[in-house]
Amino acid sequence: MSTSDWQDRYYDIDQVLNTPGPRTDPAFLAGDGVKDFLRNQAKILVIGAGGLGCEILANLALTGFKDIHVIDMDTIDISNLNRQFLFRQKDVGKPKAIVAAEFIMKRVPGVKVTPYFGKIQDKGDDYYLQFNLVICGLDSVEARRWMSATLVNLVDPENPESLKPLIDGGTEGFKGQARVILPTITSCYECSLDMLNKPTAFPICTIANTPRLPEHCIEWASVLEWPRVHGEKKVDTDDPEHIGWLYTTAAARAKEFNIEGVTWSLTQGVVKNIIPAIASTNAIIAASCCNEAFKIATSSAAYLNNYFMLIGTEGVYSYTFEHEKRDDCPVCGGESLELPISSEFTVEQLIELLVEKQDVQIKKPSLSTPTSQIYLQAPPQLEQATRPNLSKKVKELVSEGGEVTVTSTSLPFSLSLRITYTN
Amino acid sequence: MATTDSIDITAAQAQPDSKTRRYDRQLRLWAASGQSALENARLLVISGSATSTSVLKNLVLPGVGHFTILDPANVTHRDAGNNFFLEGDSSIGKSRAEEAVRLLAELNEGVEGKADTSSLEHILDTNPGYFASYTLVIAHNLEPKLLARLSTLLWADDTLPILVVVNSDGFLGEFFIQFHEHTIIESHSETAPSLRIDKAFPALYDYATSLDFASMDPTDHTHVPYVVILVRALADWEAAHDGKAPQTSADKKAFKEAVQAMKIKFDEENFDEAEAQAYRCWTETGVPSDITALFQDPQLSKLGPTSPPFYHLLDALRQFTLLPPHTLPLSSTLPDMKANTSSYIHLQKLYKTRAEEEKATLKGFLTVPIDDAMVDSFVKNAHGLKVLRGKKWGALDAEPASLASAVASSPKAAATHLALSALSSVSSPTPSVEALTAAAQALLPPGIELPDEFSDAVGEIARAPNADLPNTAAFLGGLVAQEVIKMITKQYVPIDGYCVVDLIETWTGMV
Ligand SMILES: [Zn+2]
Numbered sequence: 001m002s003t004s005d006w007q008d009r010y011y012d013i014d015q016v017l018n019t020p021g022p023r024t025d026p027a028f029l030a031g032d033g034v035k036d037f038l039r040n041q042a043k044i045l046v047i048g049a050g051g052l053g054c055e056i057l058a059n060l061a062l063t064g065f066k067d068i069h070v071i072d073m074d075t076i077d078i079s080n081l082n083r084q085f086l087f088r089q090k091d092v093g094k095p096k097a098i099v100a101a102e103f104i105m106k107r108v109p110g111v112k113v114t115p116y117f118g119k120i121q122d123k124g125d126d127y128y129l130q131f132n133l134v135i136c137g138l139d140s141v142e143a144r145r146w147m148s149a150t151l152v153n154l155v156d157p158e159n160p161e162s163l164k165p166l167i168d169g170g171t172e173g174f175k176g177q178a179r180v181i182l183p184t185i186t187s188c189y190e191c192s193l194d195m196l197n198k199p200t201a202f203p204i205c206t207i208a209n210t211p212r213l214p215e216h217c218i219e220w221a222s223v224l225e226w227p228r229v230h231g232e233k234k235v236d237t238d239d240p241e242h243i244g245w246l247y248t249t250a251a252a253r254a255k256e257f258n259i260e261g262v263t264w265s266l267t268q269g270v271v272k273n274i275i276p277a278i279a280s281t282n283a284i285i286a287a288s289c290c291n292e293a294f295k296i297a298t299s300s301a302a303y304l305n306n307y308f309m310l311i312g313t314e315g316v317y318s319y320t321f322e323h324e325k326r327d328d329c330p331v332c333g334g335e336s337l338e339l340p341i342s343s344e345f346t347v348e349q350l351i352e353l354l355v356e357k358q359d360v361q362i363k364k365p366s367l368s369t370p371t372s373q374i375y376l377q378a379p380p381q382l383e384q385a386t387r388p389n390l391s392k393k394v395k396e397l398v399s400e401g402g403e404v405t406v407t408s409t410s411l412p413f414s415l416s417l418r419i420t421y422t423n
Numbered sequence: 424m425a426t427t428d429s430i431d432i433t434a435a436q437a438q439p440d441s442k443t444r445r446y447d448r449q450l451r452l453w454a455a456s457g458q459s460a461l462e463n464a465r466l467l468v469i470s471g472s473a474t475s476t477s478v479l480k481n482l483v484l485p486g487v488g489h490f491t492i493l494d495p496a497n498v499t500h501r502d503a504g505n506n507f508f509l510e511g512d513s514s515i516g517k518s519r520a521e522e523a524v525r526l527l528a529e530l531n532e533g534v535e536g537k538a539d540t541s542s543l544e545h546i547l548d549t550n551p552g553y554f555a556s557y558t559l560v561i562a563h564n565l566e567p568k569l570l571a572r573l574s575t576l577l578w579a580d581d582t583l584p585i586l587v588v589v590n591s592d593g594f595l596g597e598f599f600i601q602f603h604e605h606t607i608i609e610s611h612s613e614t615a616p617s618l619r620i621d622k623a624f625p626a627l628y629d630y631a632t633s634l635d636f637a638s639m640d641p642t643d644h645t646h647v648p649y650v651v652i653l654v655r656a657l658a659d660w661e662a663a664h665d666g667k668a669p670q671t672s673a674d675k676k677a678f679k680e681a682v683q684a685m686k687i688k689f690d691e692e693n694f695d696e697a698e699a700q701a702y703r704c705w706t707e708t709g710v711p712s713d714i715t716a717l718f719q720d721p722q723l724s725k726l727g728p729t730s731p732p733f734y735h736l737l738d739a740l741r742q743f744t745l746l747p748p749h750t751l752p753l754s755s756t757l758p759d760m761k762a763n764t765s766s767y768i769h770l771q772k773l774y775k776t777r778a779e780e781e782k783a784t785l786k787g788f789l790t791v792p793i794d795d796a797m798v799d800s801f802v803k804n805a806h807g808l809k810v811l812r813g814k815k816w817g818a819l820d821a822e823p824a825s826l827a828s829a830v831a832s833s834p835k836a837a838a839t840h841l842a843l844s845a846l847s848s849v850s851s852p853t854p855s856v857e858a859l860t861a862a863a864q865a866l867l868p869p870g871i872e873l874p875d876e877f878s879d880a881v882g883e884i885a886r887a888p889n890a891d892l893p894n895t896a897a898f899l900g901g902l903v904a905q906e907v908i909k910m911i912t913k914q915y916v917p918i919d920g921y922c923v924v925d926l927i928e929t930w931t932g933m934v
Binding site for chain 1: 434435437438439441443444445446447448449450451452473477480481484485486499500501503504505506507510511512515529530531532593594610611613646759760762763764767768878879882883886887888889890891892893894895896897898900901902904905906908915916917918919922926927928929930931933
C-alpha cells in the first residue's frame, strides 16, 4: 500500500477485486496480487484530453490506475467548457494535456499523470511498447486509424507483451460507441471504416452555380471566395475575424440569391465541421471505455466482446455485438482488396475512387505496382516524374488481376489492391 | 453588395456572446429554447454519493439553473476514494453535501448550488412542502422505506416534481423516472414530414401543370426540381387513368418509365431523382397512426380553458385533420434536391406560403390564446408529437403479472432488475445468493420461475453488495443526466420504464 492510500480508500472497488463473480475468468487471482498490479505496475496511455479524455482520466484515477500518460495536441477553447470538466475559463488557450494532468494529480492523491502536448505520430514503437493498455478518446478518424494500425503492427507473435489492447470511444450528440480491439485477434479500427457516416459533400458546381441552401453559400465563401481574395493564406477556423469574413461573404451571396438561414453559428458549424457534443454522452462512453480497461487489467469480470453502440435520442437504445474482422482489411486482414474497375478508368479516376470509397478513404494516396511506380504524391521530383501517368488508363499500367500497392503519409500501413476490369 | 463598413458591423453583431460560445456544442442539439428550460430548472439530489455527483456534473456543465444536495452525512474514508467531487483524504470528516456542492459549483459560474445537511426523514416528517420548489428530484440508493414515502408523496399531486430513482451495485444498475404525463413537441423525429406530392396543394399543382417541358430552355429542363416533375407526371398519369394513381407494380413500372421518358438528355439527374422518389406518388399522405392515436387522449374529452396548451393545440390539430385533404398541416421545410436556385427558391416559397395558410387554419380552431412560437413549433413538429404516461415508482414490483411478462419478454434485463429489487428488500448488509433469490422469487407470481440469467445477476450482487464503483457511477451519471435533460427540455424522447445496465457484458435494456 502506498502512502497516499488511506484506509478504505478502495472499499468499493476492493469488493470486486476480493471475490470473483459468476462471469469472472477462472484465472482471476482475487486479492492483493491484482491490486498490486493495478495500483503499482499497470501503465496506461490515454489518447486525447478532450471531451472523452477528461472523463477517462478522472475514471482511471479513481479506479486505481496510478501511472497514466496522456497525449493531446490541442489547446483549450471556450466551447470546450460545456463538457471538458477539468478546464476552467482561466485555462483557455493552454494545452489540454498539461492542464488535465495537473488537475487530476491535484484532485486524486498519489496518481501520476504524465502529459505530452503533441501528436501521437511524434512517438515511436518503443514509446507505445511501455504501456499495458491504450484508451483512445478522439474525434479524428485519421488519428484513430493511425493508432489502431500502429498497435496492430506492434504485435510480435514471439512476444505476448507486445499485444496492447486498444479501447476506443467516440461520441456525436446523444449517440456514441465504445469498443475493445485486441490487435491481430479481433477486428481493428480499419476493419470497421465502412460503418462511419459519410461526410456531407456539396458538389462544386452546386456551390459555384446553383446554390439552394445556406450551406451552399457558406461553402462558396470558404472554398471559392476565400482563396480568390486571400490567395495562399489559409482559413483559420478559430479566428473570429476569419469566420466573420466568411459569414458576411456567405450572407451577401445568400441575399443575392434569396436564400435564408446563413447565421454565424451555421457558418462556424459548416467550416469547422462541428459535431454536437455534451457531457452526458461523453460520460457514458468514457465510463464504458474505462470499465473495459479496468476489467482487462484486473480480469475481475468478463469484458466487452467487442462493440457497444448507444443511441440516446429516443429512450436509451443500445446494441452490443461482435464486430468481425475483415479478411481484406489492409491492417489486419492480409488479403488484398478486390477492386473491379472499368478498363476506361484513368489513374486519376482510380485515385478519386480510393479517396471516396467508404472502406478505403485514403487521402492523397500514392500508387505503385511490384515493378513500377504509378503515381507518387511526394517527394516533388517523383510527383513530377509520375504525374504524366495520371491521365493514362490504368489498364495500360496494370494487367488484369495485377497488384497495386497504395500508401499514404497519413497512414502507417499500405493497402494492397487486386485490379480486375469489368469490360 | 453592401459596403465594407456595413459588412463589418454585421459581422460584429452576428458574433455570438461568450455564453453562446461556451454552450455552442449543446445549443446545436436543443437550441435556445432547451437551454432556457434547463436554466430555469431546479434539481434536488438526495445524497452526495459518487453516482449522485456524477449525475450532477453532467447537469451543472450544460447549465442547469439550481441544484441542492440533501445529505446529512460527513465524508468517510471510502467516499474520499471513489468520488471525484471530494478532495481526496483532505475532505474526510467534512460535510459531504458541502464539499460536493463546492467542487461541483466550480464547473459553471452560471449555476447556483446549495448544500442541505438535513435528513430526508426529518423533512418527510416535518416539512412535506419542501419539495414543491423543485422541478425534479434525483435519489440514489435511497433506503427503501424512505424511497417509498418520498415517491408516494411526490406522486400524490401532478404539480410536484418528477422523481428519478437510481439504484446501483457493483457492475449493475438501473433507473426509473416517475412522472404522470410528459408531452413532447420537439421529439427530433428522424422521419421527414410528407411533401404531399400525392395530394399537391393548388398552387403547387397549378405551377407543375403549367410548365411547358417541351419548349423549356434545356438548362432549365435539367433543373426542374423532382417534386415538380412528380406532381406533373402524376397529373398526366391520372388524366389518362380515370384519376387514379399508379396501383399495380406494372403501373408503377410504367410510371417510372414515363418519368424517364421526360428526359431530353440522358444525364438529367433531376429526372433520376424523380424516378427514385416516385413511390411518393402512390404512398398516400394521411395522418400517421400514432398521431391519430393521440386524438383519443382523455385530456381532449375534458378540454377546458385551464387545460395545458399542448392539448389545445392537439385538439386544433384533430379538427384540422377532419378537413380535406385529411393530412397534417404542411411543413415548410423542403429537402435539398437537384435544381437551380430560382426554381428551388420558387418551390420553397410555394411551400412556405401554403404552410402559413394551413397554420392559420389550425389557429382558427384554437379557443385559447397560445403564443406564436409554440404554435409554429407544434405545426413544424406535428409528425413527431408524443404523449407519455408514466407510472409510480415501485408499481412494477407490486404487480407480479407485469413482472412475469417482463421476464418472458426481456429475461436479461428483468433478471438484473429483480436482483437489484431483491437487494433493496433484504435487510442484511451481506446477503447470500439464497436470500436474494428467495426475495426475487417472492416478487413473481406463484409458478413463474426466475429466468436463467438471474444467477449471473444475483451472483454479482452477492459478490459486492455495497459497491458504488466509479465507472458504474460515471456510466449511470451520463445516462441519468441525459434523460433528465430530455425531461426538462421536453425535447427528444425519454425512457418509459426501468433502464437496466450490465457493465460486465456491457449492455443496457428496458423493463
Ligand atoms: Zn483490421
